[in-house]
Every structure is written in structure tokens, then in C-alpha cells.
Amino acid sequence: MSGRGCDLVVVHLYADLLRTYGDRGNVLALARRAEWRGFGVRVCEVGRGEPLPPKTDIVLMGGGTDRVQEIVGEDLLSRGGELLEAAAAGAVVIGICGGYQFLGRRYVDARGAVIEGLGILDVETIAGEGRIVGNVRAEATLRDERFELIGFENHGGRTRLGPDARPLATVPQGQGNNGGDRTEGAVQGTAVGTYLHGPVLPANPRFADELLRMALAERLGGEPLAPLDDALEEAAHSAARSRRR
Amino acid sequence: MDRTPAADRGTSSARDRVARGAARATGAILRRTGAGGGSALPGTVLERLSPGFVERRAAAFGDGVVIVSGTNGKTTTASMLRTILRASGIQTAGNESGSNLRRGVASALMEAPATARMAVLEVDEAALPALVRAMRPRALVLTNVFRDQLDRYWETETIARHLADAMDAAPAGCRVIANADDPLLWHRAREHDVVGFGVASLVGAAATGSRADAEPEACPRCGETLSYAGRTIAHLGRARCTACSWASVAPEYEATVVSSSGMSGIVVKIRGHTIHLGIGGVHNAYNAAAALAAAAVLGVSEERAAKALEEFRPRFGRSEEFSAEGHAGWLFLMKNPAGAGVVIREVTEDERVGAVVVAVSDQIADGRDISWIWDVDFERLGAAGLPTVASGRRAADVAVRLKYAGESPVGVDPEPRGALRTAASAAGQGRSIAVLATYTAMLDVRRALTHSRRARLEDVG
Secondary structure (H helix, E strand, O other): OOOOOOEEEEEEOOOOOOOOOOHHHHHHHHHHHHOOOOOEEEEEEEOOOOOOOOOOOOEEEEOOOOHHHHHHHHHHHHHHHHHHHHHHHEEEEEEOHHHHHHHHOOOEEEOOEEEOOOOOOOOEEEEEEEEEEEEEEEEEEOEEEEEEEEEEEEEEEEEEEEEOOOOOOOEEOOOOOOOOEEOOOOOOOEEEEEEEEHHHEEEEEHHHHHHHHHHHHHOOOOOOOOOOOOOOHHHHHHHHHOOOO | OOOHHHHHHHOOOHHHHHHHHHHHHHHHHHHHHHHOOOOOOHHHHHHHHOOOOOHHHHHHOOOOOOEOOOOOOHHHHHHHHHHHHOOOOOEEEEEOOOOHHHHHHHHHHOOOOOOEEEEEEOOOOOOOOHHHHHHHOEEEOOOOOOOOOOOOOOOOOHHHHHHHHHHHHHOOOEEEEEEEEOHHHHHHHOOOOOOEEEEEOOOOOOOOOOOOOOOOEEOOOOOEEEEEEEEEEOOOEEEOOOOOOOOOOOOOOEEEEEEHHHHEEEEEOOOOEEEOOOOOOHHHHHHHHHHHHHHHOOOOOHHHHHHHHHOOOEEEEEEEEEOOOEEEEEEOOOOOOOHHHHHHHHHHHOOOEEEEEOOOOOOOOOOOHHHHHHHHHHHHHHHHHHOOOOOOOOOHHHHHHHHOOOOOOOEEEEOOHHHHHHHHHHHHHOOEOOOEHHHHHHHHHHHHHHHHHOOOOOOOO
């Protein structure tokens, strides 16, 4: 857009497989909100066996069914180095639902088998009794910005944070990471994980914008992002406040 | 010769008669008090008072029971099959209201006329294995496996497993009629005595790239990537695995789309029979191929079945006509990305349409997680420049979705009456309104149309 060439490369990892909960909407929110501000955006779908494009700014990985997560598991572990490298170079890595669990250190399934994760987030997930399902309202803190998150959770795993990760949010309404400690999601450096569907980014433009600010930090040079008209999103937030769990 | 009507042979116990009386009274009370349609609760009463009623009543149909299941197309396929059977002189019972859990099926069996020789029942996927065991069908029609109401069933694999369990539970001699274009379903179905149906790939349907409304395209056997020689809807098409030898096959009953005229009809050719269907959309080519294949398995001549299909008209909610605020309109049920995508294609190709209402609610029957609307091809609506109104309990979220699809809505109103009014004024003189609604949102729209003096719902059933 606007002859600036490409300012932002957004990778949708395993877009053909991990997309059960409208994750395309998350990519769309990041891309459009950058484009509406005049940045040139390139969205790349990266599948099994394909390398990340050079200068990746954002990697987003969604959730899938158990079978599909099994299918991508092997490929994902083989690109652990690549993702860690990208994150170390400042790329924002976002995991949602199953993608969040993959970013963690390990997942212990119902039979006690241990599935190694990428270890980008210091979290661990253990399969729990029954699923956590329902509408969520959360209060997030990301890079000193505080904002409300709305979404829907539906997961069987119980996730606990280690000392290197801190929670993305607390949950006044909902079960969050594990149904016990009132936390939701995790943040560590430029890596962010959340259980929220919605999809979470178009539903929560302030969250999307914080992630864009992280990814565009160098190009923004300390300048804030230009404001956008989010009246429709704000209306959706006020509707969500009166919704039952 | 035994002159006892079929229904009484299997259900003649005094207990069944008392139970039926109590269940009917329940239904009458529900209808009179306006507490609901009264189609499911009587079944609950009946089953409580007379355990085993479903088994006994199902066994009493002289020519057996046919069950239709799968994510999309259950109601229409079952309805098409009943139309064919009735046109062939076979009196056929069924759950026409679409109430398809065990209690709804029990209610339908209770209301089945004693003279019915056959029953064609649509059954919810999760309720299917138990009902196959209970009703011992002679044929099982399986339409497809799409994402639907994820927070209730969790995963498409779970739905596929329900269908596979049902096939395993079917009695000896039961024929399976399955969608050969659905890799996950066909992989399981081909282990059984199966007749395949499908639709020949459409010209111009690309076989590359990922499509938002499709299920993950992994080989059902080894998990590697599937490659498509052609597609029809989402992940339906002719596929082969890029790693192992798995491949789908050309089905015995394959429909070819000859021509399409938006929402009002589609012409298909199946095994040499040209059929002018009175309802549009590729999904109805699938439904027709399924119904024709099932009818043939049941012994109806293909020619007669093809002729009967031309007389078929849609049932409740699967494209009903109405008029409101001086405009004609169509009401479509929207359940999941693939189904909605087909409807949007029809709507944008039909020049009579001047405005669209998208109504999404989040009650259990709609699916409480509405993330899936981001996988619906609303971009096509935006590109067509059709003014769109967001409605339903989640109208505000629909509005955000439409904004990202390229065209912010011309109105946001959770209430159907207001939404229709806004759509009517945006539609332009003489143009129609298309309403796409999730299940309970559709009920709300119907209620508004029924109670409004300025609106009328055609009885096209």
C-alpha cells in the first residue's frame, strides 16, 4: 500500500491445518489494521516443510483438533530453532489455543504421555478432566497497557506458568489457563499465548494494536500508532459485558 | 392374512397406548400454551413411560427404516427421499420438523400413521450410533462432515467417529449411501457395503491454496497433505494423498451441474437423467444425488426418482420465501462456513437481490462460539457491494466481521423487525432481501414475519 513497499510480514503458520476457530480472522485483523495506517503488509501462509520467509515480523499459530495437532507436531518441533531465532530477532510470536500449548515447554496428555513443546513460553499444559467452555471477559496487561479482552474459551488442557512467563490477563469471568489461579494466557518477551477464540484479535483491537506496536517498534521509532475508528468493536465489547458465561 | 395395521403390530401393548396418550396430551398442551413447537417433549414423555418404544415402533414398518445423517443437508436429503418414495406410492413417515435427537425421533414415530410402510428419519450425528442400534435401518445415508457447533461436539473428527460408529453398529444387510467427495467420511464408509454419491468438480474451481471454509486437508489415512484434482464446496472434491496411495474415487451416483440460476434452481445430470431442481446451489446437487442413490438402493427406478425430484420444494428454513415491507425475500439457514459460503454465492449471483441481512445468535442450537463466522466468505458480499444489515443476538460481532470483509454494515440491529426495515429501505425499488440466519436467529425472523402485518411468510413446505 501507498508505495511504501513491505513494512510488515505476517506469517500464518499451518494456515491449512490449524484454523479451527476462525484464526484467519486474527491474521486479517493484524493485516488490515496495519494497512489502514498506511503500512505495506505481506501475509504468508507457511505449511509443513516450508521455511519462514526472511524478515518475518509476526508469526501466528492457531488451534486445531487433536488429530491435526498431532499431524503438525513433528514439523513444528523441527522448526523450533527457526522460531526461537525469529523471536530473538524481535518477531512477535502469537499462539492461540492449541498454538499456545505448542509454544509451551510440554504437554502431558490424558494417558500421561509427554509431548515436547517449543519452549518459547515457560508454560506447561496437562490434560484435565472435562473441558473449559464458555464466554470470557478478561483484564489484560501488555507492555504497561491495560485493556479488556472478550472471547470464548474451549479447551481440555490446564496450563500453568513457570517463573519466566507472566500472565497476559486475569479473568473476572471465565476459567482461563487452568480454572484455578484466575490467569489467562502468557507473555514472555515478544511471545504471547492465549486460549481465547472470538477470534481474539478482531474482537479486541487494542490487543491487536499492542502486538502491531511490538512488531513495528523499529519502524515506529517511538511514535504511537495512528488511531482508527473502532466504534463497531466498542459496541461489541459493551454487548459482551452483559453476556452470560 | 394379518390385517392389523403395521404400527399396531409392534406397539400393541397397553403400556404403549397409555404412554402415547400422555405424550400426545403433552404436545397439545405445549402447542396451546405457545410454550414451543411441541415436537420434542412428547417424545421424552413417551420414552419415560414406555421404554423401548423407539425399538418396537421402528421394527413395525413393513418396508423398514432409512436414516439420514451428516453435518449439512440432512433435512433436505431426507425430505427429497420422502418425496421420491411417496411419488412411488410408498407411504412414508418422517421427522419433517427437523427435530432429530432421540426424543424428536420418538415423537415422529409416535405421530407416524399406522399405514406408513417406511420411515425416513434424519438423525443428529451425536445421537446416531444409539439410534442406529435402536432402529436397525435398512439404509444409512451419510451426507458430509463439516465443522458445526464446535463447542458442543468439539471436533470434526468426533463427528466422523460418530458416523463410523453408526456404520459399525448397523445391522447386517444395511446399505450405506455416503458422500464419496468427503475424504474423512469416505475413508470410513468404504470399509462397508457402500454406494457413493458426489458432484463432478466445477469448471474453474481451483485445486490450489487453502480455503478458509474447508476442513483441514490432511490424508485420512496417513495425515500427509491431500492434493485436489477438483473441488465443489470447501474440502469436498476429488482428492489423492501426496504421500501414500489413498485416493477418492468417482462415485456411482455423480451429479454434473448443467446450469445454475441463482437461488431459484439448478439443473443437474445424474446417470443420464437430467433433473431441473426447484432449489439452487451446488449443495442441492449433492442432496439430490444422495436421495437418488438411496431411492435406487430401496428399489425405486432412477427415472421415477429423477422425475419426483423435479417436484421437490424446500422445507422449513432451508430457503423459504417471504415478503416484508413491500419487498420479496428469501430466508436461508446458516450453520457453518461451507453451507453459508454456498448461499452467499447464490445470493451474489442473483440479480434480484438488493440487500442482505446476516443474523447470528449464540444459543446452544446455534453454537455458542461464533468464531466460525470469520471463515465464512463474507468478502464475496463485500465485493458485490450489496448493502448488508447485521442482526441476531451477536449483531455487534457480525458488524465487525462485515467491516473486515470490506464493507461495513448499513445497519446493526439485534431485532429482526428493525433489521428487515433497514434492509428494505437499502434494497431499492423492486429488489429482494436475502436473510442468512443461524438456527435460533432464523426462528426469531420467522416469528417477526408471522406476527407482522407488513410481512408474510409463504408456506412453501
